[in-house]
Amino acid sequence: NxxxxxxxxxxxxxxxxxxxxxxxxxxxxxxVYWYRQLPEEGLKFMVYLQKENIIDESGMPKERFSAEFPxxxxxxxxxxxxxxxxxxxxxxxxxxxxxxxNIQYFGAGTRLSVL
Amino acid sequence: TQLLEQSPQFLSIQEGENLTVYxxxxxxxxxxQWYRQEPGEGPVLLVTVVTGGEVKKLKRLTFQFGDARxxxxxxxxxxxxxxxxxxxxxxxxxxxxxxxxxxxTKLSVKP
Numbered sequence: 001n002x003x004x005x006x007x008x009x010x011x012x013x014x015x016x017x018x019x020x021x022x023x024x025x026x027x028x029x030x031x032v033y034w035y036r037q038l039p040e041e042g043l044k045f046m047v048y049l050q051k052e053n054i055i056d057e058s059g060m061p062k063e064r065f066s067a068e069f070p071x072x073x074x075x076x077x078x079x080x081x082x083x084x085x086x087x088x089x090x091x092x093x094x095x096x097x098x099x100x101x102n103i104q105y106f107g108a109g110t111r112l113s114v115l
Numbered sequence: 116t117q118l119l120e121q122s123p124q125f126l127s128i129q130e131g132e133n134l135t136v137y138x139x140x141x142x143x144x145x146x147x148q149w150y151r152q153e154p155g156e157g158p159v160l161l162v163t164v165v166t167g168g169e170v171k172k173l174k175r176l177t178f179q180f181g182d183a184r185x186x187x188x189x190x191x192x193x194x195x196x197x198x199x200x201x202x203x204x205x206x207x208x209x210x211x212x213x214x215x216x217x218x219x220t221k222l223s224v225k226p
Binding site: 004006031033035040041042043045048055058059091093095097102103104105106107108 | 119145146148150155156157158159160163203205207211212213214215216217218219
C-alpha cells in the first residue's frame with residue numbers, strides 16, 4: 001500500500017474551518033475510493049471516483065462533504081465547516097478498475113482532529 | 116446493524132498457538148477480502164476470495180470462503196508476534212467495488 005500517497009498524515013482544524021485531504025493513487029490506477037474510520041468502528045465507504053467523474057457517492061454525508069478527482073493531480077476530499085463529529089481517520093484506496101475493482105490498495109490515511 | 120460480523124473482537128494468545136477468526140454475514144458477497152491493519156497505518160490487503168468454498172493459503176495463513184459466499188474464516192498456524200494487528204474482512208456487493216468492512220479482530224501474539 002506504500003504506492004497510495006495521502007497527505008497530510010495528520011490535520012488539526014477548529015470547528016468551522018475547512019479540511020482538504022489529498023490522495024495520489026498508485027501509478028496506473030484510475031479508480032479512487034474514500035473511506036472513513038471512526039474510533040472503534042469499521043471503515044465506512046464514502047465515495048468512488050474515476051478521473052473527472054463521481055461514480056458513487058452514496059456514502060457521503062449530504063452536506064459539507066465533497067470529493068473530486070481531476071484529470072491532473074490528486075483526488076481531494078473536502079470537508080467544509082468541520083464539526084467535532086468529523087474527527088476520524090480518512091483513508092483513500094486505489095484500484096486498477098475494470099474487473100479488479102475489489103482489489104484496493106490503501107494509503108496510510110489522514111487523521112483529522114477537530115478542536 | 117453491522118452487515119459483516121467479525122469474531123472474536125479481541126484475541127490474545129501466546130507465540131506458537133493456532134487461531135481462527137471469523138467473518139459472518141446474512142448477505143451474499145461477490146468477493147471477500149481480508150486485510151491487516153497496524154496502528155497508525157492503512158489496511159494492507161492479504162487475500163481476495165471469490166468462489167464459494169475457495170481456500171487460499173499464504174504461508175501460515177489459511178483463508179476460506181463459505182460455500183454460500185456469506186462467510187469466511189482466517190486460520191493462523193503457529194502464530195508469531197509479527198502477526199499482531201487488526202484483521203479486517205471486507206465484502207464486495209455488486210460490481211462497483213464499494214467494500215463493506217467488519218469492525219475487525221484485534222490480535223495480540225505474546226512472545
